[in-house]
Amino acid sequence: MFLAALFSLNALLAFIAILIALYFYLTKNFNYWKDRGIPGPKPVVVLGTMWEMFTKPIHQASFDNYKKYGKIYGEFGFSTPVLTIADPELIKDISIKDFHNFVDHSDMKSGDPLNDRSLFNLMGDEWKAMRSVISPTFSSGKMRAMHPMITDCVHRLDQYLETKAINGDELDVKRAMGNLTMDVIASCAFGTQIDVHNDNKTNEFVANAQQVLRGNWRLWFMFLMTTTFPKLTEKIGISTMKPSVEHFFRSAISSIISKRRSQRNSVKHRDYLQLMINAQNRSADNSEDQDIDDLNEHIFGTTDALKDQKTANVVITDDDMLATSFLFFVAGYETTATLLSFLTYELSLKEKCQQRLYEEINAFDGNYSYESIARMPYLEACIAETLRLYNPIAATSRIALDDYKLGNTGLTIPKGMMINFDVHSVHHSPEYYPNPDVWDPERFLPENRDQLVPYTYLPFGLGPRNCVGMRFALMEAKTAVAHLITKYRFKRTANTAVPLKYKKFEFLLTPEAIQIGVEKR
Numbered sequence: 112m113f114l115a116a117l118f119s120l121n122a123l124l125a126f127i128a129i130l131i132a133l134y135f136y137l138t139k140n141f142n143y144w145k146d147r148g149i150p151g152p153k154p155v156v157v158l159g160t161m162w163e164m165f166t167k168p169i170h171q172a173s174f175d176n177y178k179k180y181g182k183i184y185g186e187f188g189f190s191t192p193v194l195t196i197a198d199p200e201l202i203k204d205i206s207i208k209d210f211h212n213f214v215d216h217s218d219m220k221s222g223d224p225l226n227d228r229s230l231f232n233l234m235g236d237e238w239k240a241m242r243s244v245i246s247p248t249f250s251s252g253k254m255r256a257m258h259p260m261i262t263d264c265v266h267r268l269d270q271y272l273e274t275k276a277i278n279g280d281e282l283d284v285k286r287a288m289g290n291l292t293m294d295v296i297a298s299c300a301f302g303t304q305i306d307v308h309n310d311n312k313t314n315e316f317v318a319n320a321q322q323v324l325r326g327n328w329r330l331w332f333m334f335l336m337t338t339t340f341p342k343l344t345e346k347i348g349i350s351t352m353k354p355s356v357e358h359f360f361r362s363a364i365s366s367i368i369s370k371r372r373s374q375r376n377s378v379k380h381r382d383y384l385q386l387m388i389n390a391q392n393r394s395a396d397n398s399e400d401q402d403i404d405d406l407n408e409h410i411f412g413t414t415d416a417l418k419d420q421k422t423a424n425v426v427i428t429d430d431d432m433l434a435t436s437f438l439f440f441v442a443g444y445e446t447t448a449t450l451l452s453f454l455t456y457e458l459s460l461k462e463k464c465q466q467r468l469y470e471e472i473n474a475f476d477g478n479y480s481y482e483s484i485a486r487m488p489y490l491e492a493c494i495a496e497t498l499r500l501y502n503p504i505a506a507t508s509r510i511a512l513d514d515y516k517l518g519n520t521g522l523t524i525p526k527g528m529m530i531n532f533d534v535h536s537v538h539h540s541p542e543y544y545p546n547p548d549v550w551d552p553e554r555f556l557p558e559n560r561d562q563l564v565p566y567t568y569l570p571f572g573l574g575p576r577n578c579v580g581m582r583f584a585l586m587e588a589k590t591a592v593a594h595l596i597t598k599y600r601f602k603r604t605a606n607t608a609v610p611l612k613y614k615k616f617e618f619l620l621t622p623e624a625i626q627i628g629v630e631k632r
């Protein structure tokens with residue numbers, strides 16, 4: 112009895128000692144910014160300054176800090192000091208001029224190859240090598256070849272909208288656009304046809320995909336572990352998804368790949384999966400690859416910064432291919448779906464803009480080819496402005512490879528520190544965008560573009576490590592809008608929320624449901 116009591120007392124004391132040690136470990140950096148005279152929100156144990164994401168949506172938290180502390184402020188990603196910057200010139204220096212010192216995103220290696228081998232998480236030379244393989248798979252020629260597949264997906268959405276319009280039903284835009292981007296991913300990245308626009312039935316692919324996408328708490332946990340205990344996390348390995356879900360996609364992709372290998376060249380596939388199979392076999396089909404002037408680099412930038420990088424030594428494993436297909440889920444599903452949702456929402460509120468867009472596109476008389484959609488300036492301006500006002504990714508980041516003097520701020524960023532670019536605040540600053548809260552596509556029309564302040568437009572990031580899928584996303588969005596706006600009129604209804612409400616605890620700008628009316632023209 113006495114021994115048992117002594118044992119439990121010892122256990123209790125050991126537990127308290129561990130808690131105290133953990134507390135000191137997790138708070139040991141909390142004076143870092145104060146000691147350097149850099150302002151910023153107050154951290155709390157475990158979460159650091161990320162507690163703010165529990166009390167308000169991510170973009171609101173950034174913008175409140177920007178208004179309170181200015182263009183440079185200190186935060187804590189859990190227990191680790193992070194410097195946040197909303198100064199376009201400094202963002203340009205880090206992303207372009209001194210890129211060699213800021214090649215990497217933050218280290219999110221979790222020991223799971225599907226996470227660790229994804230382009231987003233690769234680092235240093237491994238990233239450069241993989242990016243030089245992946246960039247050409249997003250060339251304008253490859254996108255043009257894939258364009259008919261996207262058009263097919265849009266036709267399936269069109270049929271769904273037609274039923275809604277005929278029945279007089281309201282449209283849950285987020286759901287409809289999410290279904291479109293899911294269909295595109297299934298077709299292009301997984302070589303699979305799915306019945307996605309069915310309100311009453313969920314197929315196996317969609318059910319598993321939803322499990323990947325619903326893993327928000329997994330992301331939080333992984334982020335906590337990779338920032339706080341990076342070495343331990345990589346050693347024990349944390350899976351980014353449920354084993355059954357991983358098994359489903361692994362076997363789906365493996366069977367498609369082996370089927371295609373057995374078909375050899377008898378069937379020509381034009382999807383993204385085939386481009387990766389070709390890259391693995393080093394049998395790139397460049398027949399479609401002549402450059403098309405499709406990307407307004409003056410607005411969006413370029414994705415070809417590493418064009419001349421040698422690819423000779425890159426070996427693409429099956430895990431690399433699977434990781435790349437998954438990237439479409441993680442990087443391309445929600446981002447493109449929200450872009451389309453916000454754009455449709457704004458058009459439903461602004462009838463004149465919708466009419467102008469309709470007239471521009473209708474002049475092409477049903478020809479919405481890859482070349483045509485690159486020649487619609489108002490459409491491009493509407494998309495650009497939507498990505499400014501409702502930029503899905505509120506912030507991007509880089510890690511310093513070496514100590515770095517930050518412009519003329521007198522501040523030295525130490526090796527290993529994460530720098531956060533507060534993109535949302537730059538996009539919403541009245542210093543760069545007059546009436547920043549108003550959706551106004553005029554800002555991005557060719558005649559007004561010289562008024563844009565350089566490096567203040569960053570929805571796809573900046574420099575050689577910007578979004579490699581930008582061209583794909585823009586093609587998808589333009590194709591969808593071109594087809595839908597000429598057939599349907601989007602309208603505000605009593606259920607259309609104005610202003611929109613946003614979810615907390617999300618890494619992307621995520622609106623609550625958006626309801627609008629849809630009628631046939």
Ligand code: HEM
Binds near residue numbers: 232438498503579584
């Ligand atoms: C509207 C849609 C999209 C937006 C707003 C968006 C935005 C971004 C941003 C801000 C970054 C980080 C860039 C940086 O660190 O500077 C990024 C990276 C990336 N995005 Fe996108 N993205 C979109 C669609 C897509 C699509 C459709 C794909 C297709 C696979 C994709 C694939 C990637 C990849 C692979 C990276 C990592 C690039 C690297 O580390 O080299 N994105 N994206």
